[in-house]
Amino acid sequence: MDKNIIDVYNLIQELAWHFGDHGLNDECCEDLSYVEYMALKKISESENITIQETGNALNFTKSGASKIIDRLEKKGYVARVTSSVDGRVCCVNKTAKGAEMAAGIVEKYSAYVHKMLKELDPDTIGNIKSVLEILVDSAHKQGAL
Amino acid sequence: MDKNIIDVYNLIQELAWHFGDHGLNDECCEDLSYVEYMALKKISESENITIQETGNALNFTKSGASKIIDRLEKKGYVARVTSSVDGRVCCVNKTAKGAEMAAGIVEKYSAYVHKMLKELDPDTIGNIKSVLEILVDSAHKQGAL
DNA sequence: CTTAATGGTTGACGTCGGAAACCAAGTGCA
DNA sequence: TGCACTTGGTTTCCGACGTCAACCATTAAG
DSSP: OOHHHHHHHHHHHHHHHHHSTTTSOGGGGTTOOHHHHHHHHHHHHSSSEEHHHHHHHHTOOHHHHHHHHHHHHHTTSEEEEEOSSOTTOEEEEEOHHHHHHHHHHHHHHHHHHHHHHTTSOHHHHHHHHHHHHHHHHHHHHHOOO | OOHHHHHHHHHHHHHHHHHSTTTSOGGGGTTOOHHHHHHHHHHHHSSSEEHHHHHHHHTOOHHHHHHHHHHHHHTTSEEEEEOSSOTTOEEEEEOHHHHHHHHHHHHHHHHHHHHHHTTSOHHHHHHHHHHHHHHHHHHHHHOOO
């Protein structure tokens, strides 16, 4: 195995830890857990996403997804609406409060990234971005594991 | 806020999710949870690390760290030894089994990364690596949040 | 020698997500 | 139309997990 690949893996892992569940302070998300925030983010970016779609996107079972959305709804960030075409499916949408919250968190974290990278020139930033695009893209194509 | 920065943040977040707790299948780590694996990794890379150091490195309280190490010890991957210089502190070290396990998981994930990136030429891989080094380094300097 | 500080462990507790049973709404076929 | 089957979502039960606070043991300070 190429050492560079192993290094790349280890670096990704470290980055993932830092920006994942355990690297973040809880307070970062006010009354949202990391998982809830990610779900809200997903829902915010979609229109009329269903419970199961949310679950699939985030790797939760439908029952898990249902509960996460319960919590988000209870806090007023999303709203359930029964689909007009199929009475079984549940369309989830962000509320105004949810949109605002999601935007606020993105801004907060982006500010953190900004501080992280403020020494770097625009070319480097551009390079970082394209590298990350490659990684996210290939990870997506590669699927789970 | 510079749009590129926001993009960078979102990409990092997506990558983190994919390589974090929720993006991975459980079976990837055999009988280890993601957290346990990260702790084992940390311990493997250190010599005589203490319980609290482990906790600090991974953002757990000392009691949380103690229990994680309990589990690792029960499974035979690490061993506690009371320090020879201070009878209170507990030095944790990997066992042979633990070292093997950690290496195995790293290899497995590295193989995944290898598959992800197999189309790319060595220069691009090098670029990816240095970008990740920059990110991990600046994140580390920046600290929590 | 006594008191304070420090590293680690333990027990009670709340939170979380999965499995499976369940309910309601749609589908297919006679 | 009527009845079995499928499917999206919810709910109940449960085990796993990490924190808090109390606690024990060892060391440091006075």
